[in-house]
Amino acid sequence: MRTAVRAAFLPLMAIALSGCAGMGLEQVLQAPTFQVDGRQQAQLRLLGPSLQNPLGGAAVRLYARVGNPNPVGLTLTRLVGQLQLSGNNAARVDFPLGVPLQAGGETVVPIEIAINFNDLPGLANVVRNAIGGQPINYALNGTVGVDAGLLGQPSFGPMTLLTGELRATR
Template identity: 65%
Template sequence: MAMKSLRRASLLLALPLLSGCATLAQLGIQAPQFSVDNSQQPQLRLVGPGFGHPQGGAALRLYARVRNPNPIGLTLARLAGGLQLEGRSAAQVDFPLGVPLQANGDVMVPLDITVNFNDIPGLADVILRAATGQSIRYALNGTVGVDAGVLGQPTFGPMNLLSGSARVTR
């Protein structure tokens, strides 16, 4: 008899949870929030001609501060989108990440992006600016996917993830 009452009470407690988790939106799950991590400077290096990039390229490391505004932990599973340099499309990115985000917490995530100059017409002035030590404006736009466990794997965006400027480091 006590076991039957316990099962009935468990079922009554679980019903609101089961009916309330139909979608992540109903639970108020929000997208992770991205910002430039000001404790690190973005690093831009010019890369000389070589195999796979006969006209050279650039290696850009950005440091993102990713905040989880949700009361539950998530995993930042993927970031996909495009990088612009001085307002021009420069590279496509697709990062499988697997970064755990604690509830209401934040973490620094380094993002390494390679720009291949022979694939990108119209970046001559960007190359010149970089070579002469001037700062280069960047913007990373895209979508992010999270893994919320049993609650699903939603994707958020497209949105502006990061923007700022970088100088060539030697």
């Protein structure tokens, strides 16, 4: 009996998937959702000058609550984009990831971003605000890639992934 059910199910699944092939995976699968994790504060740490960074730099840690709205499990494989601080481009982001996302589930993903002040003279106001303890607005924009197993490896974006405020920690 099971063999007969499988034999009937496999052609139906193939027809369903072939009908989806013309639509593109982005229309079959929904993009993972990104929200700021409200339980953990985004952080900015100022780094002093060093041989590699004569002007110093900063380390930004964001906490994203990533959700999978799909009825199948996915693996978040890549995040490529741009971090903006106070409206200024601060760093390119290109992370290979390997975060499993259960069907209908969500998980918190810490995102570490290094900023080199040698290349970014336009961030003087950000540094002043950080030193003064003022909040700094941020936006993380980009494209994400997922591995959906037999359904393929689609990318979603570009889109705004996270926005919020961060403060310097000492």
